[in-house]
Amino acid sequence: MSTTLGDDWEMVIGLEVHCELLTATKLFCGCRNAFGDEPNTNVCPVCLGLPGSLPVLNTGAVERAMAIGTALGCEIRPSSFHRKNYFYPDQPKDYQISQYDEPINTGGRLELPDGSVVGITRAHLEEDTGKTLHVGEGGRIHAADHSLVDYNRAGVPLVEIVSEPEIRTAAQARAYVAELRAVLVATGASDGRMEEGSMRVDANVSVRPAGNEVMGTRCEIKNLNSLRSLTRAIEYEADRQVALLDAGGTIDQETRHWDEEAGRTSTMRSKEEANDYRYFPEPDLVPLAPGAEWIERVAAGIGPLPAERRLALAALFDGGPTPAQRDQILAVVDLGLDPLLRSATDAGVPATLALARTANEVATDTDAALRLERTSFATLLGLEANGTLSATQTKAVLAVLLERGGGDPGGIAAELGFESLSSGSLAATVADIVAAHPDEWARFVEGDKKMTGFFVGAVMKATGGNANGKAVTAELARLAAP
Amino acid sequence: MSADGRSARRTAADIASAVAAGEESAAAVLDAHLAVIESREPDLHAFVSVLGDEARERAAAIDRSVAAGEPVGPLAGVPVALKDNLCTLGLATTCSSKILEGWRPPYDATVVRRLADAGAVIIGKTNMDEFAMGSSTENSSSGPTRNPHDTAKVPGGSSGGSAAAVAAGFAPLGLGSDTGGSIRQPAAFCGVVGMKPTYGAVSRYGLVAFASSLDQIGPFATTVADAALLLEVIGGHDPADSTSLDGPAPAARSRLGEGVDGLRVGLCAQLLTGAAPDVAARVHEAAEALAVAGARVEEVSIPEFDYGLSAYYLLAPAEASSNLARYDGVRYGLRVDAPDAAAMNRATRTAGFGAEVKRRIMLGTYALSAGYYDAYYGQAQRVRTLVVEAFARAYADHDVLLGATAPTTAFAIGSKADDPLAMYLSDLFTIPSNLAGHPAISVPFGTGDDGLPVGVQVLAPALAEPLLFAVAAALEVATPQEETVP
Numbered sequence: 001m002s003t004t005l006g007d008d009w010e011m012v013i014g015l016e017v018h019c020e021l022l023t024a025t026k027l028f029c030g031c032r033n034a035f036g037d038e039p040n041t042n043v044c045p046v047c048l049g050l051p052g053s054l055p056v057l058n059t060g061a062v063e064r065a066m067a068i069g070t071a072l073g074c075e076i077r078p079s080s081f082h083r084k085n086y087f088y089p090d091q092p093k094d095y096q097i098s099q100y101d102e103p104i105n106t107g108g109r110l111e112l113p114d115g116s117v118v119g120i121t122r123a124h125l126e127e128d129t130g131k132t133l134h135v136g137e138g139g140r141i142h143a144a145d146h147s148l149v150d151y152n153r154a155g156v157p158l159v160e161i162v163s164e165p166e167i168r169t170a171a172q173a174r175a176y177v178a179e180l181r182a183v184l185v186a187t188g189a190s191d192g193r194m195e196e197g198s199m200r201v202d203a204n205v206s207v208r209p210a211g212n213e214v215m216g217t218r219c220e221i222k223n224l225n226s227l228r229s230l231t232r233a234i235e236y237e238a239d240r241q242v243a244l245l246d247a248g249g250t251i252d253q254e255t256r257h258w259d260e261e262a263g264r265t266s267t268m269r270s271k272e273e274a275n276d277y278r279y280f281p282e283p284d285l286v287p288l289a290p291g292a293e294w295i296e297r298v299a300a301g302i303g304p305l306p307a308e309r310r311l312a313l314a315a316l317f318d319g320g321p322t323p324a325q326r327d328q329i330l331a332v333v334d335l336g337l338d339p340l341l342r343s344a345t346d347a348g349v350p351a352t353l354a355l356a357r358t359a360n361e362v363a364t365d366t367d368a369a370l371r372l373e374r375t376s377f378a379t380l381l382g383l384e385a386n387g388t389l390s391a392t393q394t395k396a397v398l399a400v401l402l403e404r405g406g407g408d409p410g411g412i413a414a415e416l417g418f419e420s421l422s423s424g425s426l427a428a429t430v431a432d433i434v435a436a437h438p439d440e441w442a443r444f445v446e447g448d449k450k451m452t453g454f455f456v457g458a459v460m461k462a463t464g465g466n467a468n469g470k471a472v473t474a475e476l477a478r479l480a481a482p
Numbered sequence: 483m484s485a486d487g488r489s490a491r492r493t494a495a496d497i498a499s500a501v502a503a504g505e506e507s508a509a510a511v512l513d514a515h516l517a518v519i520e521s522r523e524p525d526l527h528a529f530v531s532v533l534g535d536e537a538r539e540r541a542a543a544i545d546r547s548v549a550a551g552e553p554v555g556p557l558a559g560v561p562v563a564l565k566d567n568l569c570t571l572g573l574a575t576t577c578s579s580k581i582l583e584g585w586r587p588p589y590d591a592t593v594v595r596r597l598a599d600a601g602a603v604i605i606g607k608t609n610m611d612e613f614a615m616g617s618s619t620e621n622s623s624s625g626p627t628r629n630p631h632d633t634a635k636v637p638g639g640s641s642g643g644s645a646a647a648v649a650a651g652f653a654p655l656g657l658g659s660d661t662g663g664s665i666r667q668p669a670a671f672c673g674v675v676g677m678k679p680t681y682g683a684v685s686r687y688g689l690v691a692f693a694s695s696l697d698q699i700g701p702f703a704t705t706v707a708d709a710a711l712l713l714e715v716i717g718g719h720d721p722a723d724s725t726s727l728d729g730p731a732p733a734a735r736s737r738l739g740e741g742v743d744g745l746r747v748g749l750c751a752q753l754l755t756g757a758a759p760d761v762a763a764r765v766h767e768a769a770e771a772l773a774v775a776g777a778r779v780e781e782v783s784i785p786e787f788d789y790g791l792s793a794y795y796l797l798a799p800a801e802a803s804s805n806l807a808r809y810d811g812v813r814y815g816l817r818v819d820a821p822d823a824a825a826m827n828r829a830t831r832t833a834g835f836g837a838e839v840k841r842r843i844m845l846g847t848y849a850l851s852a853g854y855y856d857a858y859y860g861q862a863q864r865v866r867t868l869v870v871e872a873f874a875r876a877y878a879d880h881d882v883l884l885g886a887t888a889p890t891t892a893f894a895i896g897s898k899a900d901d902p903l904a905m906y907l908s909d910l911f912t913i914p915s916n917l918a919g920h921p922a923i924s925v926p927f928g929t930g931d932d933g934l935p936v937g938v939q940v941l942a943p944a945l946a947e948p949l950l951f952a953v954a955a956a957l958e959v960a961t962p963q964e965e966t967v968p
Contacts, residue, residue: 276852284724
């Protein structure tokens, strides 16, 4: 929800999400598709666009595009490639091979966690460009001394997913991208790393008086590479347009740039300056027509999608999860940690505990979490559930497990000195504290429930948090028993 | 072997069998050809670069293989002249353009690798119209090639350097590329055999693109059998070219010598319309010769061919405008410095491209522009479809078609340089096969009133190379006079 737009205006937002596919090699050559390598090491005559070189389509990229289409409920169709012609130094051939009027996927939908549905117009294959680095004067293009181009990314396969202009708020746009990201990761088509540019979003934003059916003039904001940028840019742009219209002005259709630091959009190029891309059929490639058997095989290889996985987690809670737990489930599935959580619940750990530890502790380091041995995690939570380890101890052992990628939770607890808290020493500690607080003990024995908290707190303090709350309560009850 | 012309004019097949049998060294074969080059190249300028040192190393390696009893290929020790738009690893590949000055490809074209595997010796890179755009080999950054039969005349183009090299005895074999007739027309002008294969029969990987949907690499030779042999060496599926056809190379020599008895030959009116009377007369004589050899010759009219030229001069420039965009000064070749990338790009392209290349880039850019695409590019594609359908109808009643290769014999250097339309008309008879992706061959058949060679063109359906070469061989046998040795 826009905080500033008010009730008189409505946003109309359509998103174009570029997703780098998680293939071993590039779209049209055998070069490695990898992020972060030394510049210009993953290049060959084809992806450098050297004279005489020719593209050969990577079927692995086609399969990932088909997987995306399947997950988004698209029709997977016979398709073809076109050339999109424009000059830019990071575009080796000075044209991009892309799909134009015959995309591989058309007409899908994405249901967001709040139940709203956004239509997908198309999801097509194309190649990425290289990266230009402007050197000198803080990297700004107009003041740079010179520019360097890294072609490692040139020819990396992309799927561009175009939504219908059915998104109505910046928050919904954010939810759409987050859900889309989870779906892309679930299909195995993408790593979804926005911070590495694996997912980049262009937002088409217009505003119109609330209740009006006619679309306003739209502006396209390019290259939004985080959920935060996306939200802020859309809100800024909608506010800008409303202010202009309220002042009696008009919106110029144009492409705009988002300045993250300044927190505002500015003109990149007007409609008049827009490129004429002179699309025409790519004569170096043949049409692509996946058969039904291939489409089915790809579909069969896709694991459960986020919506289904959220339902599966919610079903673990008797009477359904609380709203806070729903948010935690959303986060856990987004991060792909639900298999870890399920390993604990499958081992008999209560869902509430498994969700809390996964969403609160494990999720702080997603990379480590995804490496964590599931059996270690399940065993540890079992020790907490049966009272062997306290919450504090469990968290300490979990931190070590995450660091090491796994291990024996009991052994780690011993390493950390938690072994000394055997029932014998706990009983002694509790007895000492009871003896030191006779008045409070009398009230406890008379049934004053508040005193339970007092004694548990005192024992925790005395043990540096290493005592198990349940065990303390049990010992108190034993002492009070006639 | 001595360095006289007789040695240099032997067929590739003869040379290869002599070298393979150890009767003659590849080095001696090479020396004989280099001697001819030394004597005549200054007058002809067929080559952009003669690769003497590289060729000597290669010939010596082949001789070592022969001596060691190792198998050598079907072109063992045979010198081959390569059009300079075929990439050669580490060796300058210029497309006769200033814009590729200094560029050395880091890879070999597929056909170059196949030549090497067959034991061929690349003797040099031949001159061409810049980026294969032209019909006279005058549009070259290094100056025009001259016709070995008359140095005041053009050799045709754009593969004029390869045609002249084979005609002059610089090499028994040459490779060219044919987008709208660029092998067949210079073959006709230079009195050699030149053949454009079925689209996809020869890999385009490493052929610097002019118009990708029309370009095809093909052979030049002094005999039909040699041309067929060369096609068998370079053809066949290549996984690096997505438009390459599945399967092995066409069995081009499989029907040589079968004759034409019973074949239905369509003498195509549109492939004679506008031809000079002497050229038309040779074509009619060729038709008669085939009839004498047992073919049933009938006149056929294919009116759609008349629209081919217009369609071609939209489609080829449209693709070229995109294919040549990469010469932007950023990564290789010429760079003219300027304050920013866009200005550097403009300055480089302004200085690096010749007038004809610029003309076609402008034409093609216009044809693809928003608002004009359907009227130009779209309409041309529809015409292309009509031409394909017209061919199909003609081949329902005929096995092959016959016509002139070019409307005239070789014209004078400079005579059409300022008249692009007149120049474009040289391609009138060759373009239909490119639009359809069909094979076609030009076979020398007598001379014109000026004493210069005339080429007769045979056209066949896709993948009918064996038939095409069979008819060409029959024409070769029936040629009214001995091959003219320029």
